[in-house]
Structures are given as C-alpha cells and as structure tokens.
Amino acid sequence: MAASAGSAALARHVAVIGGGWAGLAAAVEASDLGARVTLIEMAPRLGGRARSLGDGADALDNGQHILIGAYTHSLGLMRRVGVDPSQALLRTRLRLRYPDRETLTLPGGPPWLAFTRGVLACSAWSWADRLGFLMHSSRWMATGFRCDPSLSVAALTAALPRRVREDLIDPLCVAALNTPAAQASAQVFLRVLKDALFSGPGSADLLLPSQGLSALLPEPARAYLLARGADVHHARVQALRRSPSGWTLQTGSDTPLTADAVVLATSSVEAARLTQTLCPDWSARTAAFEFQPIITVYIESPGSHLPAPMVALHESSDEPAQFAFDLGQLAQRPGLFSFVISGAAPWVDRGLDAAAEATLAQARRVLTWHSPPRLHRVLSEKRATFACTPGLQRPPAALLPGLVAAGDYLDGPYPATLEGAVMSGLAAARSVMR
Structure with missing residues (x-):
C-alpha cells in the first residue's frame, strides 16, 4: 500500500497559479512531496508584492518588508531553497x-x-x-x-x-x-x-533584508524548483475549468495545460475572476475586499547615515512616512534611504508627487544629513494588502476537490504578511497532495 501511494504521489501533477510568496511556498512544498509542479506567474518576475524591480545596481525593492523572529515558516522555507537567513537578514532586538x-x-x-x-x-x-x-x-x-x-x-x-x-x-x-x-x-x-x-x-527580533527581496526567496526558489524538474511559465491564466481528468488551464498558448490539482495563489482580484463561474459565492466574497496601499519614497544623500538601520517617524497630516530605512547600514546601497508610507490611501488620493515632496520635506526636518537629500524614486503598491478591519469575513482556502486557494488574504488569524502567505502556500500544497 505504501509503495502504491508513493507512486501515485510521484505521478501527481500540481499547477500553481501565482508566483508570489504563497505560490512559491506551495510549489516548493508540492515538489518536495513528490508532485510534478508547473508554476505559472503573470508578471515578468516571481515574488508578487515582495520582489525587486530592475537589475543590478539599479534594482529597488517594490516596498520595504520586515520579517520578525516569529516568522518560522518563512525562515524555514528560505533555508530549504538554499538561503541562509543569518547572511540574508540583519537580525536585531x-x-x-x-x-x-x-x-x-x-x-x-x-x-x-x-x-x-x-x-x-x-x-x-x-x-x-x-x-x-x-x-x-x-x-x-x-x-x-x-x-x-x-x-x-x-x-x-x-x-x-x-x-x-x-x-x-x-x-x-x-x-x-x-x-x-x-x-x-x-x-x-x-x-x-x-x-x-x-x-x-x-x-x-527584527529581521531586516540585507539584500534585495528577489534574492531573499523568489530567485532561489525558482532555481530550486527548476533543479527538481518543475516548469516555470510567465503567462496569465485566462480561464480555469474542471475536466474529467482534473483541471484545464487556458493561457495564451494554443495548447491548454492540464493538471490533477491546482493551487490558486494569485491576488484576490485574480482569484475572484478565475472562480466566478466555478465558485460564485466564494468569488463574490473574495472580490469584496477593500485594499490599503503602500508608498515607498527612495531618497539619496551621499555620505549620510541614519541613527539606526530602521528609524520610526511620527506621521501627521503633512508628514506621511512612519519608518525610514538606511540601505547602507543594511549592506545594500550606501547613501540610499527608503521612507515607507503604510495605510497610504490619503496620500494616493493626493498624488505620488505630493507624497514624495511631503516625505522629502519631512526627512529634511527631522533627520540630519551629510549632503542635501534629493528624491530618487517613488514606488506605489495600490493593492498592497487588504484593509484589516474589525469583523472582516475572509474566504476559506478550500474551494473544490483538487482546487485550493493560497494567499495572505484567506481566512486566518494574521494580517497580510509574508509569514501568512507562506503558511497558506504550505497548507495548500499539503491539501492537494493528500
């Protein structure tokens, strides 16, 4: 019986739709459990809302993500794909x-x-x-x-x-x-x-990335999956439907992809679209989320240093940033600083230029600079997280036999965090492999 079960597991084909941290966790876990994995991500790069943009010296993270010592699942996944957290993260009290x-x-x-x-x-x-x-x-x-x-x-x-x-x-x-x-x-x-x-x-403990987010998990996970025979495609899944043998995924290719099971690890917006016919109630619930944006303002000032790698700031009606990070002290780019505006809806309404100018003025007022600070770049994630409001009813992970969702927006005790995404992805992979 054990050998038969093992053979069945080895033959199982799992398609993971979405290459963010939840999808990467699901793909790695399913692969390690013996599945043949196909990972499909619509963006040019893996990592979802926690990835680097650009290449080489010009690469910037699309937001400043913080891990903490309690993120045991994220740290374990990083180790599994060959990343040493003690080298990739600056750990402080x-x-x-x-x-x-x-x-x-x-x-x-x-x-x-x-x-x-x-x-x-x-x-x-x-x-x-x-x-x-x-x-x-x-x-x-x-x-x-x-x-x-x-x-x-x-x-x-x-x-x-x-x-x-x-x-x-x-x-x-x-x-x-x-x-x-x-x-x-x-x-x-x-x-x-x-x-x-x-x-x-x-x-x-605070764990602050000392390298770009793509090097923290997305790229090592990609290499790990490819080394184990997984397929990684960059395309948008246009439609998802049940078939006699399992599931059929229609992308831009003329030949649809078939799989025994599917982990739906896209954003909530994409998940709602793909399940509108399959699970209309779940789709409607998932489509009802309100979102909170995050704006990251990059400021450069050669020769300058903050009092600590991460500095908290008091926000006000004209001072938008709550935290500033010294990328030089994080072994990334000396003289470059990221200022984070979380819960940034009012500033998105006022415009990114206004947010950037207000952040630059705030930086000049409250910090000491070796050289005059100037704006480097402004990045915005308009749907960075769901609005984590009281009594919010989040959708469950289970949809249909062989179809399980993964993502930080699903029912659970945590807000939209990297740890929540990873935990959800691991659980989804185990579910479709049972």
Whole structure:
C-alpha cells in the first residue's frame, strides 16, 4: 500500500497559479512531496508584492518588508531553497528608535521577562506611562490576547497612555496591519502582539533584508524548483475549468495545460475572476475586499547615515512616512534611504508627487544629513494588502476537490504578511497532495 501511494504521489501533477510568496511556498512544498509542479506567474518576475524591480545596481525593492523572529515558516522555507537567513537578514532586538530618542528596546531572555524589563527601562516614557502599559498588557495576556471582534485598535488601546500609543501602538499597528489604528482590527493586532512579543525567545527580533527581496526567496526558489524538474511559465491564466481528468488551464498558448490539482495563489482580484463561474459565492466574497496601499519614497544623500538601520517617524497630516530605512547600514546601497508610507490611501488620493515632496520635506526636518537629500524614486503598491478591519469575513482556502486557494488574504488569524502567505502556500500544497 505504501509503495502504491508513493507512486501515485510521484505521478501527481500540481499547477500553481501565482508566483508570489504563497505560490512559491506551495510549489516548493508540492515538489518536495513528490508532485510534478508547473508554476505559472503573470508578471515578468516571481515574488508578487515582495520582489525587486530592475537589475543590478539599479534594482529597488517594490516596498520595504520586515520579517520578525516569529516568522518560522518563512525562515524555514528560505533555508530549504538554499538561503541562509543569518547572511540574508540583519537580525536585531526589537528597537523603536526615533530620530531624537530611543523608546522601547527589548532585551534577550524569556518573553514576558524581556518585555517587562524593556518597558521599565524605557526612559522616554514616564513611570506612569510604563506601569500603565504593563498593566494593560497583563490584562491582554490574562484574556489570551482575545477581545471583542468588533473593536478597532484605537478603541482597544484608548485607555493607554498617549505617549505609548503614539510611540508604539500606532506605528506597530500600521506596520503590521497596513491599516490605521482607528480602522484596524484589534483582534488581529492582539494576535500579532502575542506571536511577536510572547511566543518565545527571539520571536520579537527584527529581521531586516540585507539584500534585495528577489534574492531573499523568489530567485532561489525558482532555481530550486527548476533543479527538481518543475516548469516555470510567465503567462496569465485566462480561464480555469474542471475536466474529467482534473483541471484545464487556458493561457495564451494554443495548447491548454492540464493538471490533477491546482493551487490558486494569485491576488484576490485574480482569484475572484478565475472562480466566478466555478465558485460564485466564494468569488463574490473574495472580490469584496477593500485594499490599503503602500508608498515607498527612495531618497539619496551621499555620505549620510541614519541613527539606526530602521528609524520610526511620527506621521501627521503633512508628514506621511512612519519608518525610514538606511540601505547602507543594511549592506545594500550606501547613501540610499527608503521612507515607507503604510495605510497610504490619503496620500494616493493626493498624488505620488505630493507624497514624495511631503516625505522629502519631512526627512529634511527631522533627520540630519551629510549632503542635501534629493528624491530618487517613488514606488506605489495600490493593492498592497487588504484593509484589516474589525469583523472582516475572509474566504476559506478550500474551494473544490483538487482546487485550493493560497494567499495572505484567506481566512486566518494574521494580517497580510509574508509569514501568512507562506503558511497558506504550505497548507495548500499539503491539501492537494493528500
């Protein structure tokens, strides 16, 4: 029986539609489970919303993505395709450094003890602020980091000291959920805090890419798949339909592709389009998402350095960026800095030129420069993530026998993160291989 099952698994042909991090995870996992894999990505490059644009010295990431120590599935996938996270990522303790002062920095040690020590040592906050934050955190822990699903982050944290909200809660919320605190789901935010701060030693460590995003996973995963006999195509799947032998995928080619099973790892918009006839209810639910954009403003200033590789910034109506990254300290491009505007819908409405000029003015006001900073490039992902709002009903992964979706937008406890995408892809591959 075991040999028969193994032979069946070896013969199984799995098509993965979408080459973002979810699709790459699904393709690698299915290949390792013995499937013959075909990966189809409509964009010229793999990586989805976490990839590099351009080549060589001119390459820029299409956004600044942060990993944390709790992202065990992403780190494991990187190791599997031959990437050493200790070389590809700069690992530091969780540290929220502003241009003019330090705030919360977590030391090593057992999670709750490290958190308590870090908060008590935060001299930027008054003792009343520190003790108030510890008191509320203890309450969250006592309730298992659960709350009323209808609460926003702003409502959940309204009783916290103002300085703690402004210095810590608001920037962490918009960084993790890409949704402003007034609109963001408190339940999802608490789950992120639980896993990041209290799931084990090192879980809260910041992992900042010290190379381009394409080198972090997409290109090594491509090489890994090709070395194991997988096919990688760049085309848009026009239609997906069931057939007596499994599934038929129609691309621009005259010859349709057939597969025993399909992992649908596209964006939610593409997934809704491809399933409109197959699963109309699922398609309608998936098409109903609202999105939050991210704008990345690249600024160059030869000879300049930020106070830390990642610096937090206070946003306001005319200062849009919440974080700045020194790409020189990240072993990428000295003199180049990326400023990130998360939850950027108001600035998309005002226009990318206005966002760039406001960010440049903010950088000049709050940071010290060795040479006059100037704009290098502005990138925008208008559908960077779904809007992670209270009570949001996300679609399930299972669609039909042999058809499973993968992506960070699917039902689950996490917001739209790389870890959520990877976990979803791994689970989808295991599902179609069962």
